[in-house]
Amino acid sequence: MTLLERAYEAWNAHDIDGLLSHFDPQMVYKDMSTGTTIAGTEYFRERLKLSFESIPDIRFELIDPLCLEDRFASRARMFGTFTASIDEFEATGSRFEVNYATIGRIRNGLIVEAWDYFNLSEWTGTPS
Numbered sequence: 320m321t322l323l324e325r326a327y328e329a330w331n332a333h334d335i336d337g338l339l340s341h342f343d344p345q346m347v348y349k350d351m352s353t354g355t356t357i358a359g360t361e362y363f364r365e366r367l368k369l370s371f372e373s374i375p376d377i378r379f380e381l382i383d384p385l386c387l388e389d390r391f392a393s394r395a396r397m398f399g400t401f402t403a404s405i406d407e408f409e410a411t412g413s414r415f416e417v418n419y420a421t422i423g424r425i426r427n428g429l430i431v432e433a434w435d436y437f438n439l440s441e442w443t444g445t446p447s
Contacts, residue, residue, distance in 0.1 A: 321386035322425060323393060327379050335367050343429040352419075352439045353406075373410065374399035391430075392422045397437075417441040 320328070322341060329337035339360045348357040357363050370377060377399035384393035397417040404410045419437030423430055 321384060321391070322428065322430065323384050323386045323391045323421075324381060326430065327381055327395075331378050333371055333377075335364055335371075338367065339364060341430055343426060343431040346430060347432050349432075349434045351434055351436045353408075355406075369405055373403040373405040374401055376400050386425075389425050390423065391425060393420070395419055395421055415441060 326341040380396045382394040400414045401411045423433035
Protein backbone atom coordinates (compact mmCIF):
# COMPACT_ATOMS: atom_id res chain seq x y z
CA MET A 320 0.00 0.00 0.00
CA THR A 321 1.40 3.40 -0.96
CA LEU A 322 1.71 6.47 1.26
CA LEU A 323 -1.27 8.02 -0.53
CA GLU A 324 -3.43 4.92 -0.07
CA ARG A 325 -2.56 4.72 3.65
CA ALA A 326 -3.41 8.41 4.09
CA TYR A 327 -6.80 7.98 2.40
CA GLU A 328 -7.49 4.85 4.44
CA ALA A 329 -7.09 6.95 7.61
CA TRP A 330 -9.21 9.74 6.07
CA ASN A 331 -12.03 7.27 5.37
CA ALA A 332 -11.80 6.03 8.96
CA HIS A 333 -12.05 9.65 10.18
CA ASP A 334 -8.78 8.96 12.02
CA ILE A 335 -7.33 12.45 12.21
CA ASP A 336 -4.15 11.44 14.04
CA GLY A 337 -3.61 8.55 11.62
CA LEU A 338 -4.10 10.84 8.64
CA LEU A 339 -1.80 13.54 9.98
CA SER A 340 0.94 10.97 10.60
CA HIS A 341 1.35 10.86 6.80
CA PHE A 342 1.96 14.63 6.53
CA ASP A 343 5.03 16.73 7.24
CA PRO A 344 4.27 19.14 10.14
CA GLN A 345 5.03 22.06 7.78
CA MET A 346 2.77 20.73 5.03
CA VAL A 347 0.79 22.97 2.69
CA TYR A 348 -2.57 21.90 1.24
CA LYS A 349 -4.30 23.90 -1.49
CA ASP A 350 -7.90 23.36 -2.48
CA MET A 351 -7.74 24.98 -5.88
CA SER A 352 -11.53 24.98 -6.31
CA THR A 353 -12.35 26.95 -3.16
CA GLY A 354 -9.12 28.91 -2.93
CA THR A 355 -8.39 27.52 0.52
CA THR A 356 -4.78 27.13 1.63
CA ILE A 357 -3.92 25.20 4.78
CA ALA A 358 -0.40 25.48 6.18
CA GLY A 359 0.76 23.13 8.93
CA THR A 360 -0.77 20.02 10.45
CA GLU A 361 -2.30 21.83 13.43
CA TYR A 362 -4.43 24.03 11.16
CA PHE A 363 -5.14 20.97 8.97
CA ARG A 364 -6.38 19.14 12.12
CA GLU A 365 -8.92 21.92 12.77
CA ARG A 366 -10.08 21.90 9.13
CA LEU A 367 -10.50 18.11 9.22
CA LYS A 368 -12.67 18.35 12.35
CA LEU A 369 -14.81 20.98 10.63
CA SER A 370 -15.09 18.83 7.50
CA PHE A 371 -16.17 15.76 9.50
CA GLU A 372 -18.81 17.88 11.27
CA SER A 373 -20.10 19.34 8.00
CA ILE A 374 -19.98 16.07 6.06
CA PRO A 375 -20.22 13.32 8.72
CA ASP A 376 -20.35 10.46 6.21
CA ILE A 377 -17.51 11.72 3.99
CA ARG A 378 -15.61 8.99 2.12
CA PHE A 379 -12.97 8.94 -0.59
CA GLU A 380 -12.05 6.57 -3.39
CA LEU A 381 -8.69 6.77 -5.12
CA ILE A 382 -8.70 5.86 -8.82
CA ASP A 383 -5.41 4.86 -10.43
CA PRO A 384 -3.13 6.35 -7.77
CA LEU A 385 0.48 6.94 -8.71
CA CYS A 386 2.91 7.38 -5.84
CA LEU A 387 6.62 7.87 -6.48
CA GLU A 388 9.42 8.61 -4.05
CA ASP A 389 8.94 12.38 -4.23
CA ARG A 390 5.47 12.97 -5.72
CA PHE A 391 1.98 11.55 -6.13
CA ALA A 392 -1.07 11.95 -8.34
CA SER A 393 -4.48 10.35 -8.52
CA ARG A 394 -7.96 10.74 -9.82
CA ALA A 395 -10.40 10.38 -6.95
CA ARG A 396 -14.02 10.60 -5.84
CA MET A 397 -15.41 12.18 -2.69
CA PHE A 398 -18.85 11.10 -1.42
CA GLY A 399 -20.99 12.36 1.42
CA THR A 400 -23.94 14.37 2.66
CA PHE A 401 -23.38 18.09 3.09
CA THR A 402 -25.31 18.55 6.37
CA ALA A 403 -23.75 21.67 7.95
CA SER A 404 -22.45 24.87 6.39
CA ILE A 405 -18.70 25.37 6.16
CA ASP A 406 -17.15 28.77 5.56
CA GLU A 407 -19.22 30.57 2.91
CA PHE A 408 -20.73 27.32 1.60
CA GLU A 409 -24.31 26.67 2.72
CA ALA A 410 -25.26 23.10 3.55
CA THR A 411 -27.60 21.49 1.04
CA GLY A 412 -28.61 18.45 3.10
CA SER A 413 -28.06 16.46 -0.08
CA ARG A 414 -25.74 13.61 -0.93
CA PHE A 415 -23.02 14.42 -3.43
CA GLU A 416 -20.31 12.74 -5.45
CA VAL A 417 -17.35 14.84 -6.54
CA ASN A 418 -14.77 13.70 -9.06
CA TYR A 419 -11.41 15.35 -8.55
CA ALA A 420 -7.67 15.14 -9.05
CA THR A 421 -5.06 15.28 -6.32
CA ILE A 422 -1.37 15.89 -6.86
CA GLY A 423 1.46 16.58 -4.48
CA ARG A 424 5.02 16.29 -3.29
CA ILE A 425 6.59 13.89 -0.82
CA ARG A 426 9.70 14.55 1.26
CA ASN A 427 11.29 12.12 3.72
CA GLY A 428 8.34 9.74 3.31
CA LEU A 429 5.71 12.35 4.23
CA ILE A 430 3.31 14.46 2.20
CA VAL A 431 4.67 18.00 2.21
CA GLU A 432 2.43 19.61 -0.43
CA ALA A 433 -0.96 18.63 -1.86
CA TRP A 434 -3.31 20.27 -4.37
CA ASP A 435 -6.88 19.18 -5.08
CA TYR A 436 -8.82 20.22 -8.19
CA PHE A 437 -12.59 19.64 -8.55
CA ASN A 438 -15.81 21.13 -9.89
CA LEU A 439 -17.21 23.10 -6.97
CA SER A 440 -20.80 22.79 -8.19
CA GLU A 441 -20.66 18.99 -7.76
CA TRP A 442 -20.14 19.57 -4.03
CA THR A 443 -22.35 22.60 -3.35
CA GLY A 444 -25.13 21.73 -5.79
CA THR A 445 -24.97 25.20 -7.30
CA PRO A 446 -24.46 25.90 -11.00
CA SER A 447 -20.84 26.49 -12.00
